[in-house]
Amino acid sequence: MAEDTTSEPMGNVTADDVAAAAGVSRWTVNRAFKKDASISAKSREKVMAAAKALGYVPDLRAASLASDRSNLVALLVDDFANPHKLVMMERLTRILRKHGWDTLLVNTLGRDDANDALLNASQRRVDAVILIGIQFDDEVLRTASHARRFKKLIIFARVSQNPNTISIAVDDVHAMLEIAEYVRTKGYQRPMFLAGPRTVSAHLPRKQTFLAYWKEHFGSEPETCEVEAYDPVLAARVMADTLKGRPRDALPDIIVCENDALAMGTIDVIRHDLGLRVPEDIAVTGFDDVPQIQGPNYNLTTYRQPLTAMAEYLVTVLESQKDEDLSRSFKGHIVPRTSA
Amino acid sequence: MAEDTTSEPMGNVTADDVAAAAGVSRWTVNRAFKKDASISAKSREKVMAAAKALGYVPDLRAASLASDRSNLVALLVDDFANPHKLVMMERLTRILRKHGWDTLLVNTLGRDDANDALLNASQRRVDAVILIGIQFDDEVLRTASHARRFKKLIIFARVSQNPNTISIAVDDVHAMLEIAEYVRTKGYQRPMFLAGPRTVSAHLPRKQTFLAYWKEHFGSEPETCEVEAYDPVLAARVMADTLKGRPRDALPDIIVCENDALAMGTIDVIRHDLGLRVPEDIAVTGFDDVPQIQGPNYNLTTYRQPLTAMAEYLVTVLESQKDEDLSRSFKGHIVPRTSA
DNA sequence: CCGAATCCTGCACGCGCGTGCAAGAATTAT
DNA sequence: ATAATTCTTGCACGCGCGTGCAGGATTCGG
The missing domain is CATH 1.10.260.40 (lambda repressor-like DNA-binding domains)
Known part of the structure; x- marks a missing residue:
């Protein structure tokens, strides 16, 4: 033999x-x-x-069963159209794994599916649920935290008013003030703000901060526009509808976008639908600094969140035993490029 | 109270x-x-x-422990720079969840980490490991399947020679023949083939098929070039080094890329480094049909894999008890756009 | 070389559920 | 109404490991 x-x-x-x-x-x-x-x-x-x-x-199943500690987290994502999600997933899984945590990826199909997704996670007895989606509005969160099935409910890269919820995010107000100031000092006059879906309390601070800043300095309220998802394709459609056919002087001279996904679609429209140049005719800013906009094509002026630091802090949150509020906000920095 | x-x-x-x-x-x-x-x-x-x-x-941990069936799969990914990974992850997690399977996302840092990543998965006693990375060469696979710790080892969207391994992929030969024929009938004369990293047996068939086709029809071997990762940024750097400074008639008239990630970087270089137009000066084709290249900016002629069908088949593979070879290849179709 | 401090090792019990079987309850046929 | 079926329910045992403790082995100081 x-x-x-x-x-x-x-x-x-x-x-x-x-x-x-x-x-x-x-x-x-x-x-x-x-x-x-x-x-x-x-x-x-x-x-x-x-x-x-x-x-x-x-066998980690048996270990988890016996010790009531799974070293497993569930990552709930519902927004795969946004390229930034790929960056976040990479960073989170890498750093979590480095510290001995495994990640359950749950594709939350939509708002109605949020509860099922949470159920899914709870059946695996994860030690924490991390939300990086947009559809998790306050009602869903309240239901989730009320059920108390999770030791920790963490919102990553987004703030939340909900108690019982740990938010690890960039300071939106500080960030947007930096962008607003950049826009003002560069001499732009007629900004437009392009916002994402207005799920309760999501990234509302960004929009409000910019509008307030502008009103304070110029007395006027900038035009705003809204897209129902952080999807470049959808953003392009909406912007085409909004801007096409306008006379030159009715166009904004800069479009401040809530994030890069929206900015990418916007730039495409400016160039290919309107036949104008970026930034000479219309400038654009984004948020997130996804890889796609770093090349010579978009070359987008944007804002970078300290994702690694945030992910590392997430680990300390996971390992913390304390019951205090572990929410924390971070400061990033603006990344000037040629689009504005 | x-x-x-x-x-x-x-x-x-x-x-x-x-x-x-x-x-x-x-x-x-x-x-x-x-x-x-x-x-x-x-x-x-x-x-x-x-x-x-x-x-x-x-409690699914206890259920799994008692029944020796976890309804959990590990998804090993090592190539987060390629936007197509986001599409695959979305599709796989969605369809797996629809059928009651949960997904463990494991970020495989690199080739040397592959074994650790597999170990990670085996500790959770997953029912199957799904590989959608590139660094899993034959040696790693052999080690993995030899350890026999997994009931099923599945390579998704890639072929593999390894026995004990189930491959669910598009028929590369058929696909590339379709592209080659498209290129030929459009009248292009001096193609260049841009390949990705030459991990053993990875997407080698695409390159070989194209070269063989061209040689058969024109007697000449097209120029080739290679990038070490499916990363648009890296591809741009390599292509800039390769093409910059060449006289016009030494440039290819079409660049056939192994996938969209490479094509995106290539188009950026053609436009912004060479100052030329796509497709008038140099045409480009890709592979995968990622969302980013569907807009008016890249508008890339590419090839679409039937990802949904492949994912659905994956589920039947997971649920199959048989021991026969479950590998299967699928046919996609070319998506002509303006880039070629 | 002895007693005390330190370090290792073994163990009973429980974590929450699945499996297969056998007994009980409800249903149908005669 | 009784017997033969079918449906429904309860149960002993095991899945592989963690916890806390107690006894045994080892080391160190004097």
């Missing part, structure tokens, strides 16, 4: 098997896999050798 | 609690939550009412 020398790991190898092979008890085997457990170097070595030979890895 | 009428679900509500409340045994409770279990409508109703009152949901 040309069998492998290593006995084949048919079926599940359990800690008991390893214990037998290593000549220790099962508990010693599990200790060998725990970070700072009290175990002698010799025992650990023996165990690890036996484990490798048998192809044993601890 | 202004307490809720519903007793508060402090701590974990277990099936026993529900059983007590509903006046049945624990097993009847669990049966009520099983799809087609033999249980009377009356009992189920009682159980469900009690469950809702107590806020009970079955």
Whole structure:
């Protein structure tokens, strides 16, 4: 028989098997896999050798069941049209994994599906739910936190009024003031603000801050426009409808967009539908600094959130035992490019 | 006391609690939550009412532990720079969830991390591992499938020579023949092929098919170029280095890209570094039909994979008990736009 | 070399649910 | 009304590991 020398790991190898092979008890085997457990170097070595030979890895389901700690978080996303989501997912999963956390990705189909998605997460007994979608309005949040099925409910990259909810986000007011000031000092006169869907309390601060700033400095309220999703394609459609056919002097000289997704669609419309130039005819600003707008094509003036710091802080939140309010806001910085 | 009428679900509500409340045994409770279990409508109703009152949901960890079926898959991704990954993740998570499967998203940092990532998945005892990265070369796959820790190892949207591996992908040869024929009939003369990283057997068929087709029809081998990642930014850098400074007649008249990510960077270079027009001076084709290239800006001629059908088939693969080879290839279709 | 402090190791019990079977209840046929 | 079916329900046992403790092995000071 040309069998492998290593006995084949048919079926599940359990800690008991390893214990037998290593000549220790099962508990010693599990200790060998725990970070700072009290175990002698010799025992650990023996165990690890036996484990490798048998192809044993601890079963995290059983560990989680026994300890009531899963080291698993659910990431709820409902907004895949926004390229920024890809950046966030990459950053979050990378940093979470670095610290030993696994991520359950739940595609929340829409607002009506939010509860099902949360249910989904709770069935896996995740240690926390992280929301990076837009459709989670205050009502959904209230329902979710009321059910108390989650130890932690975290809103990432967005603020929320809801109690029982931890918000890790950039300071929208500070950020938008920086952008507004940039726009003003560059001498623009007729700005338009392009907002995303007005889900309750979502990114409302950005719009309000800009409008308030402008009114304070010029006494006039800028024109605004709204798109129902952070989707470049949809944004382009809306902007085409809004701007096409206007006489030159009825057009804004700068369009301040709530984020890059909207800005991309806007730039496309300015160039290809209106036949105008960016920024000479109409300038554009965004928010998020997604990779797509960093090239020579869009070259968008935008605002960068400190995503890595936010993700690292998220980990400390996950590991915190305290019951205090762990919400925190971060400051990013403007990234000037040629679009404005 | 202004307490809720519903007793508060402090701590974990277990099936026993529900059983007590509903006046049945624990097993009847669990049966009520099983799809087609033999249980009377009356009992189920009682159980469900009690469950809702107590806020009970079955614990999938325990269920998985007891049944050795987790209804969980791990999705390993290592290539977040490629916007197509966002599309795939959205489609896969949506369709998997529709059929009752949860998704563990594992960010595979690089080739050396592949084994750790797989380990990660195996600790959660997932029912299958789905690979949509590029760094999983044959060696990694062999190691993974040799360990036999996974019931199923699935390569999505890519072929693989490895046995013990299920590949669900588009037929690269057929696809590239379609593109090549399109290029030829449009009258292009000096094509260049832009390939991605040459991880073993990855998308090699596309390149080889195109080169073979061209040689067969014109007797000449087209120029080729290679980028180390499916990253528009990196592609732009490479193409700028390659094309800048060439006299007009030394430039290709069309650049056939292995996918859209490369094509986007290429178009940016043609326009902004070379100052030329697409498609008049140099045409471009892509692969994948990502949303970003559908607008008026890139308007890329590309190839669309039947992602939904592929994802649905993935589910049937997951649910299949058979041991036969479940690999299957799909045919997509070319999407002609203005870039070529 | 002895006693005390320190370090390791083994163990009973429980985490919440699935499996397969057997007994009980409800239904139908005779 | 009784027997034969079918439907419904309860249960012992196990899935693999964590917790806290107690006894044994080891080390150190004097």
